[in-house]
Amino acid sequence: MTPLLLGLIGLALAAPVPALLARASWPARSPTTGVILWQSLALAAVLAISGAALSTALWLVTHDLTWWRIVLHVAIMGIGVLVWARFWWAAWHVWHETTRRRERHRELVDLLGEQHGALPAVRILAEQTPVAYCIPRRRDARVVISQGTLDALDEDALQAVLEHERAHVRTRHDLVLEAFGVLHRAFPRPLRTDAPLRQSQVLVELMADDAARKVAGDGALARAIVALAGGVTPAGALGAGSDAMVRLDRLRDAPRRQVWPGALSLTISVIVLIGPTVLLAVPWILHAWQTLTS
């Protein structure tokens, strides 16, 4: 029973649950706990599927030992090791690739961009296309904006943009995105959805928005989003899919001090993380251990 149940939970957490949750709007009302919820779901899926494999393998050798049971046990453990290897390989690959590209990008920005006081270092590119982004890094992160952005924004809106990017850099939102990037690559294609990665991208924007609106105000932040998202569209960049509307909707609704979305996120996080592990895996492993040692 245990292996089957864990497997079902794992599969549910890997695809249908994220797809359902992605349609709900309440996690976005409390972005930080929303991110925690998505992280917990992902981790719980990994744990449940690993648990299913492990308990199947153990079950095979806790009953009468026939040669095919041992072969199957070794095969499952082997596949398990391969899946883990694939995961860490994906992790290393994403990390390495991202670091390399950021490094190169930062060097180019430093050589071409004009310095602008304020920390983390802001660089201004002499380009008319309005862009604003950050190059995250543990030390020496950069916030990059173009002349076009400066021209398109009033002072408060510019402050909102800078504060938004500083929040990304300060709270290392890139690490959240990278973690989901790794999971996304590591999961076999038929088992995964885009939801966790997409949703965490939106939530991270909302988190940075929260920091920006505290400093610059809702109006200034909304103006900045509209100026930069709804500006001149460069050819070929149409329909890139944006979070701008979600972000504006959040600003449009008068700030509601609601505790329940955050509380619900945290509750579900705890349940999915602890539930399968404690209720199913631990008793089973203990039982298997006793059978093996007695």
Next chain:
Amino acid sequence: MPRLGELERSVMNVLWDASASLTVRDVLDALGERDLAYTTVMTVLDRLGTKQMVRRERDGRAFRYAPVLNRDEATSELLHAALDEAGTDRTAALVHFARTVDPAEARALRAALDEIESRTSE
């Protein structure tokens, strides 16, 4: 040394503005800063070399330096990386403030903005 970054930028600008490859002495003269040491310029050129921004070629007993990419090429690489990440990049090397949307969505955004502005100005 916080100045080194700014110096790299100046040196790169000298190389970009020059029509041919330059020696360390040429760069030093073009920078026109009196208290700048020859060895400092050499260090900066070395650093730019390891970043693959500058190419070094031997000319008799001296070395000559030239940019690997000209200014336009470098700008284009930079902007390409900055703008092209929309769909293909999943690793989020850069985190954008906002991406451009299509005209219909832009109209919706403006309508939402009007609402927010009228609320905040009350």
